Amino acid sequence: MGTELAGEPATGPGLLLDVRGLTKVFGSLIACNSVDLQIAKGEIHALLGENGAGKSTLVKMLFGTLAPNAGEIVWNGKQVRIGSPGEARRLGIGMVFQHFSLFEALTAAENIALSLDSTTPISAIAAKAKELSHSYGLPLDPGSLVGDLSVGERQRIEIIRCLLQEPDLIILDEPTSVLTPQEADKLFETLERLRGEGKSILYISHRLEEVQRICDRATVLRHGKVVAHCNPRQETAGSLARMMVGGDVHEVHREHPDHVEGAPLIEIRNLSQAPKGPFSMPLRDISLTVRAGEVVGIAGVAGNGQGEFFDAVSGEAVQADPATVRIRNIDAGTLGITGRRLLGAGFVPEERLGHGAVPGMKLSDNMLLARHTSDAKAFLGGGALGFIRRDAIEATTKRVVEEMDVRKSAEDPEASALSGGNLQKFIIGRELDRKPSVLIVNQPTWGVDAGAAARIRQALIDLTRTGSAVIVISQDLDELFEISDRIAVMAHGEMSPTIPIQEATREKIGLLMGGADTGAH
């Protein structure tokens, strides 16, 4: 690869963190296999890897939430053991998690105060937070309620909370996955400023383009092992992806059909809905028609009504007026999710565990979960008694597992035992196997590795080639540009008109995503 030279680990006094032979074993799975990682002072270091490559395990060991089975961690030249997040913080390691741990009903300052061990009064914390937020270009009002803040602003709270502890190393887990392109740019400026001050950053991401843009060095993990240390700027996105996946990444193949007007398969007309709780988004007069043979992408920053929109379209939340949602020319607004499935619709929710699948149930039971009525003929017997036909369900499960290349450790494991990507392949495969006329997918490749993501996207496009209509809700713009025929944007519970892909630009979409928020603060 010729990258070993460029990625030669720094040595000597400039080295902040030196990890040697770190190993973590879960049962028969070696999540981290003798991992080496060196981070110099004042560098932004990328940690790249597919889902299940061992990134999270490695980071959890560095932050003290998991204890390694073997290996050593040398911090500032001294060997240390990190037994808890508190100890990690005392050493000077801070972490910003992908999923925020904030109380929505408390203010930003109160949330920050909660995580500090000290007994400093909240007013002092608020003042310090405000000062920090301005000096790092992360505008934040410490007195604002978290529930009222956008996801980008919530992330700023997490970052400031982390900075207040004056860490030498900041670990960021997939930080841009919830941001608009503009917000991400701002974050990069902050990171560069921190690097200028001599702080080190461990940046976990699967977005190769970002890694190339801001990271000085990268460590690539595959199947729990380090496969390369390299300088991402000397690599191409393709070569980085190959290191991660261990082979050429399958490129999604699609040709734009020349404006064949298919029949409308799903029509949403003037869908409005009051917010269901204090922190939920209302839906405001949404109309959308998706025709046979097309993918319509719905972009937007998380928490702008996408979840509510998905529930309203799937029938988990029903409408008063039957004509609000029409599936294959039949009014479905008052039908529940089972009724809408019977009309030929399929649904893939954002949360895999606990929404799309029951974590503690076997895959075959999770097959029945979404198809107990649509496939009642095959899966159930005994008429009204509804006896479960295990053999038929297990055969279908096996077919889906083979079709989607779901990798699993046992014949019929519990859903929670699968990695995120493999479970997502199963959940999408479960719907595709039904050959739905309409498929609505929320975040199809969230946290899914590159290989599985490409497979999922290809499967969605292939479905439209057979005359189905697909709606993809995603925060990943690259994904939407790759597979959509038209893109709409959700902001504050409203949906923009769709923009044909030929006319859509990242800037246009990004501005719509920002909505009325752009220019605030």
Next chain:
Amino acid sequence: MRLELAKRPQHSKLFSALSPFIAFVLTVIAGAILFALLGKSPGAALYAYFIAPLTDLWSLHELAIKAAPLILIAVGLAVCYLSNNWNIGAEGQFVMGAVVGAMLPILYPGLQQSPLALPVMLVMGALGGAAYAAIPAFLKARFNTNEILTSLMLVYVAQLFLDWLVRGPWRDPAAMNFPQAPRFTGYAVLPELLPSAGRANIGILFALIAAVLVWILLARTRKGFEIRVIGMSPRAGRFAGFSTRGAIFFSFLLSGALAGLAGISEVSGAIGRLQPSISPGYGFAAIIVAFLGRLNPLGIVAAGFVLALTYLGGEVAQIEVGVSDKVVRAFQGLLLFFVLACDTLIHYRIRFVPSERLAAVLPEAKSDA
């Protein structure tokens, strides 16, 4: 050295099966310590508790009499608990089932001569229990009330209602001022299984049939699948199109009906009449039975006999060893405690971690910012 719980990737099938047995062994050990502290010989006391009742035919019949209501109630409770509905009020549903079922022989004594009397009483008992369970179900489904509190409080309402009935309007005029209703006669009495050998009645058959039917329901049908999905993951249940409210009513009505059936069977069989107290806490002990049986109806059958044994053993021990009958409750409490504690082993494994690791970090720690 310290103990650490490490989460297993999948739940352990071995410990799912083993944990009730480990719990039982721990209960026996704790019981032995308890007796030793009371100054009794642990060997003799444990023998009186767990072996003596099994040594003659008469007491095996008594065991069946005690096990029947425990199993009937616990099988219904398993459906509730699997669907995440915490019905703690089976004792009240048991009492109301007995009261409603007893309306026929008490209000229309002449009908006791009809062979239809018993089936009608049993159905009325089941309906009475179900109707009483519908109250906490409705409150939960409609107002999101905590069913643990409402169902528990309704137990005391039912007990006092029964008390008032047998001291007031339903008191037997021929009972010389004893607070009890007239004795059931004719076809209103639950037939005995083998009258020559002991008192056991066909109530135990109801329990076994109910256990098998509910097992089939839970393990083999869509309805059972629905119950388990809603219990494990309500959001996924909604995604599947299952109704959470439907599950609340289904599980409460089913468990109420089974508790009510147990109640009318008890008064028309073992007791023979309504009196101020008709249960030694079956409705509460059945909660232990349900968990000891791992919420599996077939496991519950075995667990029902174990708990029945503690009742019988308590009587034997009271007579032969001279310990208070309160020891029965202590035993049952210990058992539930150990059952719940041992369930940890299903999802976690215990690891011993040497303690030097902890000390190693501290000297490196940097002072707070």
